[in-house]
Each structure stands twice: as C-alpha cells, then as structure tokens.
Amino acid sequence: MLNIFYQNKTLDDTLIINVSSAQPTDVRTNGDFTTGYVGDKICFMNIKNISKKIDSTFIANGIWFPSENLLNHLKSITGYNWAPHFDNGFKVGKILKCDEVPGTHLHKCIVDIKDKQLDIVCGAPNARTGLIVVVATNGTMLPSGKQIITGQLLGNKSEGMLCSYRELGIEKESKGIIELPEDYRIGSYFTEAYANGKK
Numbered sequence: 001m002l003n004i005f006y007q008n009k010t011l012d013d014t015l016i017i018n019v020s021s022a023q024p025t026d027v028r029t030n031g032d033f034t035t036g037y038v039g040d041k042i043c044f045m046n047i048k049n050i051s052k053k054i055d056s057t058f059i060a061n062g063i064w065f066p067s068e069n070l071l072n073h074l075k076s077i078t079g080y081n082w083a084p085h086f087d088n089g090f091k092v093g094k095i096l097k098c099d100e101v102p103g104t105h106l107h108k109c110i111v112d113i114k115d116k117q118l119d120i121v122c123g124a125p126n127a128r129t130g131l132i133v134v135v136a137t138n139g140t141m142l143p144s145g146k147q148i149i150t151g152q153l154l155g156n157k158s159e160g161m162l163c164s165y166r167e168l169g170i171e172k173e174s175k176g177i178i179e180l181p182e183d184y185r186i187g188s189y190f191t192e193a194y195a196n197g198k199k
Contacts, residue, residue, distance in 0.1 A: 002085040004064040015050040089140025114187025121158040126176035143169035
C-alpha cells in the first residue's frame with residue numbers, strides 16, 4: 001500500500017504519505033516531518049511546506065501516483081526508501097469469461113490477473129471474452145478519490161473494477177473500458193497513468 005495525497009487549501013501545503021492503515025503506536029515530529037510508527041515500521045509521514053522541498057512539476061491537488069521519478073524525489077527529501085511499499089493497485093488482466101446479467105446492461109466477468117482470478121461485474125458495452133484490460137483491485141484508490149472495494153451488484157460478487165481511460169484520468173471521456181494490446185503482460189502493474197510529466 002502506498003497512498004500519497006496533497007490538498008493545499010485544506011492541508012496547508014502538507015503532503016500525506018500512508019503506507020499502512022494500522023493505528024500508529026508512536027508518532028514523532030522533527031521539523032516539518034511527522035512520522036507514525038507501529039513498532040519500528042513506518043505507517044505514515046506528513047511533510048509540511050512540501051512545495052518548498054520538491055520540484056514544482058509534482059505539485060497538484062489530489063492523489064499523487066507513485067511513479068519511480070516521484071519515489072526517487074521523496075527518497076531524497078525524506079531519506080526513506082518508499083519503493084518497497086509500491087503497489088498502485090492497477091493490474092493488467094484478461095477477461096476469461098464474460099456473460100450478460102439478464103435484464104441489465106451489465107456483464108459478469110471472470111478476470112485473470114496471474115496470481116488469481118477475480119469475479120468482476122462490469123457495465124461497459126465493450127466488455128468481452130479475451131480482452132486485455134486494466135483492473136483496479138480491491139483497496140485501490142482511483143484518481144477521483146473513490147476506493148474500490150469488494151462487494152455485491154445485483155446479487156453478483158464483484159472483486160474489483162475494469163477501468164476506462166476517463167476513470168484513470170488519462171482522458172476526459174471514454175466510451176468503454178480500456179482495450180490493451182496482446183503484448184501487455186498479465187499480472188503486471190499498469191503504470192501508463194503515472195508516467196506523465198507531472199508524476
């Protein structure tokens with residue numbers, strides 16, 4: 001888990017980095033850095049006055065997605081290696097089976113992400129068997145701030161979401177879920193959303 005969040009108006013130029021949802025047992029402040037620990041393990045770090053410490057191209061309100069470039073910048077600022085916590089939650093998957101949910105526009109899909117197969121309900125018109133897709137897995141945070149959780153939709157279990165370019169903030173509008181080329185490796189992280197100039 002690695003969630004990085006910035007909101008200048010409400011957080012007063014403070015960057016929040018969470019690597020665990022655990023309740024800290026020890027909180028230490030050193031200048032602009034406040035760090036929470038569980039035992040000897042970091043669970044969060046808040047960095048005040050971040051705009052004075054990091055390249056201005058990174059500064060944007062909302063979620064900051066953990067590209068290699070950003071993690072290297074944060075390591076140089078904090079002295080801590082954040083890379084082992086990296087998991088953006090977006091996996092390349094393949095739809096193994098896609099059945100219509102009777103009386104609805106929905107599809108019940110079985111999606112392979114290499115280490116497991118997920119049941120996912122999808123409303124996109126282009127969902128079909130054999131498609132290589134981007135899967136937001138359970139616990140993943142979308143750019144909008146919405147968190148994906150396992151749930152039920154019309155009595156069907158859904159363990160994630162098949163993503164469109166709009167939902168990943170890559171395009172303003174999308175007519176369906178992303179259709180990836182066959183050369184994408186099933187189970188790998190989908191990082192295109194975070195490889196732009198800002199992140």
